[in-house]
Amino acid sequence: MEYAMTALQYLALLFVFVVGLGVMAVCAMFYLDTRQTGDAIRRNYPVIGRFRGLFTELGEFFRQYFFAMDREEMPFNRAQRNWVYRAAETKSNTVAFGSTRNLSLPGTPIFMNAVFPPLDDQFASTEPMIIGPHCREPYAATSIFNISGMSYGALSKPAIRALSRGAGLAGIWLNTGEGGLAPDHLEGNCDIVYQIGTAKFGVRDEAGNLSDEKLRHMAAKPNVKMFEIKLSQGAKPGKGGILPAAKIDEEVASIRGVPMGKDAISPNRHREVDDWDDLLDLIGHIREVTGKPVGIKTCIGSADPWFDFFKRIKERGAECAPDFIAVDGGEGGTGAAPMPLIDLVGMPLRDALIRMVDLRDLAGMHDRVRIIAAGKMVAPGDVAWAICMGADFVVSGRGFMFSLGCIQALKCNKNTCPTGITTHIPSLQKGLVVEEKDKRVAAYAKAVINEVETIAHSVGVAEPRQMRRRHVRVVVNDGSSVQMNDIHPSVHLGLDGLERARGHKQFEDAMRRLQIEGETL
Structure with a gap:
């Protein structure tokens, strides 16, 4: 029981230390943000304003995995990348339930299938x-x-x-x-x-x-x-x-x-x-x-x-x-x-x-x-x-x-x-x-x-x-x-x-x- 109390006390001290360190970091960022002159958002909204830059930086990755549809991204969309990935891994590239490509967009090529295509031989x-x-x-x-x-x-x-x-x-x-x-x-x-x-x-x-x-x-x-x-x-x-x-x-x-x-x-x-x-x-x-x-x-x-x-x-x-x-x-x-x-x-x-x-x-x-x-x-x-x-x-x-x-x-x-x-x-x-x-x-x-x-x-x-x-x-x-x-x-x-x-x-x-x-x- 005495050993358990000592461990709990150690964890409590560690928690207080981490929280204190976090508070000090926030105070430091607040001080720096209110005195810098290069970023108006951080100057007017110290600490919180930093999240704008973070989200801007990470936004492209969140869009890629969570928000963009298969054919929306640039320069290459998910459908294009996934086709290459599957081909490179020798996996099947067959798909089900019809095309996800918008075939009415100007510039889209459509190949003209023959009535009597050549046989396998x-x-x-x-x-x-x-x-x-x-x-x-x-x-x-x-x-x-x-x-x-x-x-x-x-x-x-x-x-x-x-x-x-x-x-x-x-x-x-x-x-x-x-x-x-x-x-x-x-x-x-x-x-x-x-x-x-x-x-x-x-x-x-x-x-x-x-x-x-x-x-x-x-x-x-x-x-x-x-x-x-x-x-x-x-x-x-x-x-x-x-x-x-x-x-x-x-x-x-x-x-x-x-x-x-x-x-x-x-x-x-x-x-x-x-x-x-x-x-x-x-x-x-x-x-x-x-x-x-x-x-x-x-x-x-x-x-x-x-x-x-x-x-x-x-x-x-x-x-x-x-x-x-x-x-x-x-x-x-x-x-x-x-x-x-x-x-x-x-x-x-x-x-x-x-x-x-x-x-x-x-x-x-x-x-x-x-x-x-x-x-x-x-x-x-x-x-x-x-x-x-x-x-x-x-x-x-x-x-x-x-x-x-x-x-x-x-x-x-x-x-x-x-x-x-x-x-x-x-x-x-x-x-x-x-x-x-x-x-x-x-x-x-x-x-x-x-x-x-x-x-x-x-x-x-x-x-x-x-x-x-x-x-x-x-x-x-x-x-x-x-x-x-x-x-x-x-x-x-x-x-x-x-x-x-x-x-x-x-x-x-x-x-x-x-x-x-x-x-x-």
Whole structure:
């Protein structure tokens, strides 16, 4: 009994101490709040006013789990994320009781199922597509769906390792992003697209200029299949890349060729490229030095300047053209960018892709220049739509981040990613187990490709690249739908939209501006 009383007395003293400490903390906050001048709410409502900041900070997480409907969130809603999670875990993605998607919203694509679709034994496999036929080492790309550019530095070491291994398992390519080639990119023995950003990270000399010696060194690696010159990206067109100093350790600094302790900033464009001729010269130079396909990545602000681009290619000859063009929509993602650029600058992919495809086809380069689509492409419907519009390949960044376990915490720019994907803090990175996540990456890629094939078979073709604009409708303002090739007639020779395109104002205007005779199509 005496021991019990002593324990109770101890607990009572502890309670009094904790309460006293709490009262002192409240008094201290009251004193500080009433004397600070930066926050009017805290000055007028000391202590209680602090809850406003707390709730604002936590609000996005409460909305995600408790209040937002499945298709309400931005930039990706719960339905999209959950589809990726289930696909990555090889779980069934069948649903019950009908679609939860609002099919009357303008812009919604609706695929047109065939009356007599091909039977199971009438399917065809997607053949490898040759990129860079004029190169010493053309690339036979086997997959329609691949991993978009995400830099080592922006992403953690275990994230890059898992992506590389997963890409190798799935047989898809991995784009390095503008941060250079790390040993981790090569771990999975996957095909690599080396991205050359405006700062030339990884292939620059001490002055920051392009180094032919380092280009040859990268091209000598058998896994490096192509080089991509990054002109701009959808999330921040007109502004270069930003890697915060907190994410730059010794290895990242060595790979990129930058000092530690300072943000790694890329210029907003390549300093040596002032016009289309300069760009074509750069493409040709890199292709000659490396012997491998060279393309460009860009976000389109207007189609007008690109008329001159293709016109200049026709004047110089098809050999000078880029081997591919990656079109990034203004809705593209990034780890760090100013909000006005993310929200307001750059043409959305649904506009940009069609314009670039039509310009390429009008210039008679359908089989010369491959088109890659990027920008919030995470689900099979997105990929199928892009292929219908004329894309040869689709790449995704954030879809593969979700496959790694991303929860859309929106902390990519703060080095505090709770899932270990975009942080260099070891204690957070340990949550990302490479030996498990690589399988999720591969499973997600295979699930997307499989579902795109399902859509292709449903519309009546044997494999995805046979899909055309005539196979998809789009919802317009009154809630009805219109066939895409009635809105945007295809101008590629052999497609059924060609005759309708003749006389179509968009087609005729483009023909005049490109100065192409009809028979060259």
